[in-house]
Amino acid sequence: MSVNWRLQSLRGKVVAAHEFERRNRIAPSYLGTPAMVKNFTIALALMLGCLPLSLEAQPSSKPSALDRPRSAVPGGQTSNITAASPARTYPDVALQPPPINTSPGVEYASWTRMFQGIPGIERAPNGRLWAAWTAGGAGEGPWNYVVLVTSADDGKNWSEPRLVIDPPGNVVAWQPVLWLDPQARLWLFWAGAYGAWDGRGGVWAIVSNNPDSETPEWSEPRRLADGVAMNKPTILSTGAWLLPIAIWNYGCDLAELNTRHRLGLTPAVVKILCHDVGDPEGSLRVYASANNGETWNLSGQTRVQDMNVGEPMLVERRDRSVWMLVRTFYGIGQSVSRDGGKTWSENGPTGIRNAMSRFFIRRLKSGRLLIVRHNPPDIRTRSHLTAYLSDDDGKTWFGGLLLDERSGTGSSDQGVSYPDGVEAPSGKIYVIYDHGRSTEREILMATFTEDDVKQARCVTDRCQLKMVVNKAGE
DSSP states (O other), rough: OOOHHHHHHHTTTTTHHHHHHHHHTTOOTOOOOOOHHHHHHHHHHHHOOOOOOOOOOOOOOOOGGGSSGGGGSTOOOEEEEEESSSSHHHHGGGGGOOEEEEEOGGSGGGGGGOOOOEEEEOOOOTSOOEEEEEOOSSSSSSEEEEEEEEEEETTSSSSSSSSOOOOOEEEEEEEEEEEEOSSEEEEEEEEEESSSSSSOEEEEEEEOOOTTSSSOOOOOOEEESSBOOSSSOOOOOOOEEEEEEOOOOOOOOOOHHHHHHTTTOOOHHHHHHOOOOOOOOOOOEEEEETTSSSOOOEEEEEEOOTTTTTEEEEOTTTOOEEEEEEEOOOSSSEEESSSSSSSEEEEEOOHHHHHHSSOOOOTTTSSSEEEEEEOTTTTSSSSSSEEEEEESSSSSSSSEEEEOOOOOOOTSSSSSEEEEEEETTSSEEEEEEOOOOTOOOOEEEEOOOOOHHHHHHHOSSSSSEEEEETTTTT
């Protein structure tokens, strides 16, 4: 019997325990809670005399804006539920801008986190590195939040969180993306939804004009579109900015999350918090900006067979066609646009091997393409992250620098996965990835050059592998 289940029914009485537990996103269906959390909450509840005598498990209800009256959600958009009783109005809390916490407390420290992964990396003009990833809870779900850290010494040492995005209630913030635009502004994108995937999702962004600073200032959060953006924008030779976004190809999973994690939502509330964007098979959407990110508008969309959750990436080829690469069940799929992202065709497999996981592809300053993908013997395991180069816009690949060979237990959150990268003006390449999201809980980085990739081994002094950016739980 988990003590957390009992404490969650006493949140109104034990404010301090509630804050500690909520910030750590303790999921009641997981019994692997760290002893530190358990001992703290037990001791605090006993001290305040609030621990219930009954051992019966209580359904949890993470504090939610839905639990407050309508007037308590400033500017909250609403939805109506029509049932046997008179119509009831609920705020659409997933559309509310989340707080941007630039002074996160100890509750977000590395040693408190039971899960972390899905990282992104970017480099400021003065060489400062920024990294962001999903953290919180014991796995993917409504307790996830986004953390942002920085390094001023080229990745030798990293800070504790400089920024946290942690929406209230059961609204998730996850899947962060970092991108430095041509104006030297740092963008932080993330996905927001109620629960995990509410059928609609949402792409949010904040922007900093001074990413060289250890404590940059940030814009107010903006919601750009429905869906999930998990990869950096691409700038075309025309100057247009393209942002790839996926509408996942499965319905709202809130009912299942509600049961598994005892969120305490009624079927009527689950129904209204799930959304149908009219795309049951999922789609890969491209949003374009012609005014340096001031506005983003849907340019075009496509589908690729067996595309899983998509996670599309874009590259402009030398003939000015836009090549979209897509995560699929069979490896890496593709779609091609010959009008700047408005219409798409030539959908199908690329023939490029990869496990069913995110990969990274980018045009380097030399003109070559770099891809970082899985190359395991069985093709399926999230292991053997390897970097390759192409001189012919992806028709053939050469080199093969093995960044990390380690595998996990077969679970999708084990092994090494989800690379993201950036290239410095010197040609040094930085790739970040995760290792054992709920076991080792490591965010790692590799640095290398094109020469290292071509030789398929470290031949320069800039090649360093398996460097620790962050290790949670310690």
